[in-house]
Amino acid sequence: MFQAQHNASKDRWQVWSFCAVALLTHLEQTPAVIEDLKAKAKKLGLWNLYLPKNYKESPGLCDWWGDFRTNTTVLVGLTNLEYAHMAELMGKYPLASEACNCSAPDTGNMEVLAKYGTDEQKAKWLVPLMNGDIRSVFFMTEPAVASSDATNIESHIRKVSRQQ
Amino acid sequence: MSASALFDLSPKAQGLYNVLKEFCEVGIQRFLGS
Numbered sequence: 035m036f037q038a039q040h041n042a043s044k045d046r047w048q049v050w051s052f053c054a055v056a057l058l059t060h061l062e063q064t065p066a067v068i069e070d071l072k073a074k075a076k077k078l079g080l081w082n083l084y085l086p087k088n089y090k091e092s093p094g095l096c097d098w099w100g101d102f103r104t105n106t107t108v109l110v111g112l113t114n115l116e117y118a119h120m121a122e123l124m125g126k127y128p129l130a131s132e133a134c135n136c137s138a139p140d141t142g143n144m145e146v147l148a149k150y151g152t153d154e155q156k157a158k159w160l161v162p163l164m165n166g167d168i169r170s171v172f173f174m175t176e177p178a179v180a181s182s183d184a185t186n187i188e189s190h191i192r193k194v195s196r197q198q
Numbered sequence: 199m200s201a202s203a204l205f206d207l208s209p210k211a212q213g214l215y216n217v218l219k220e221f222c223e224v225g226i227q228r229f230l231g232s
Contacts, residue, residue: 067229074225080218116211120218127222128230134218 071133072166080134082164083120084141086111089148135164139172142184 075081089111112120124130131137140163147160162168172184179186207215 071225071229075221078217078221079214080221083214083218112211112214116207119207119211119215123215123218123222127226130222130226133221133226 065129068129068132071129072135075134076166081166082135082144083112084117084136085145085148086114086117089145135166140170143170143172 120134121131121136124134124136144160144163147156147163151160159168159170163170174182174184174187176188179188
């Protein structure tokens with residue numbers, strides 16, 4: 035089957051290569067407009083909507099927000115159900131999630147940092163992430179473990195004491 | 199159909215949803231269409 039597909043189009047890989055290069059070139063360049071959109075989203079209170087209201091870092095509850103916090107449209111966090119509607123809407127428009135600082139894998143990484151991070155880790159990574167100043171990554175590829183399902187990850191950390 | 203017609207969103211969440219909708223449909227779509 036694969037061989038049949040492969041042979042069906044001699045320029046299959048040439049086309050793929052062209053598309054891959056064009057796409058990667060595009061992806062490596064953040065559209066200039068994204069910073070403008072982020073600024074507008076912040077001003078409208080459309081920022082970090084993913085963080086549930088039980089987090090003290092949630093918009094409206096955190097001191098990090100400065101002038102942004104005084105914006106009357108800022109909510110005190112959404113429920114997961116409420117955020118589902120926002121996520122569905124953002125998913126329909128390219129750039130919307132990033133413009134609102136609600137794109138993967140940043141959202142999940144910020145939740146982990148907010149829930150489990152030390153104050154030092156939060157200051158170093160969570161604050162700039164929530165401000166939209168940096169992006170983050172999530173490595174999940176491992177030998178003999180398929181898919182991008184994070185629950186499949188087999189790596190673990192074990193504390194080893196020299197005194198044991 | 200508004201979001202509140204599907205689920206009982208709080209008034210604040212419904213307001214934010216409307217702001218987001220306009221932001222996406224007008225702000226972002228204008229950029230993508232240009």
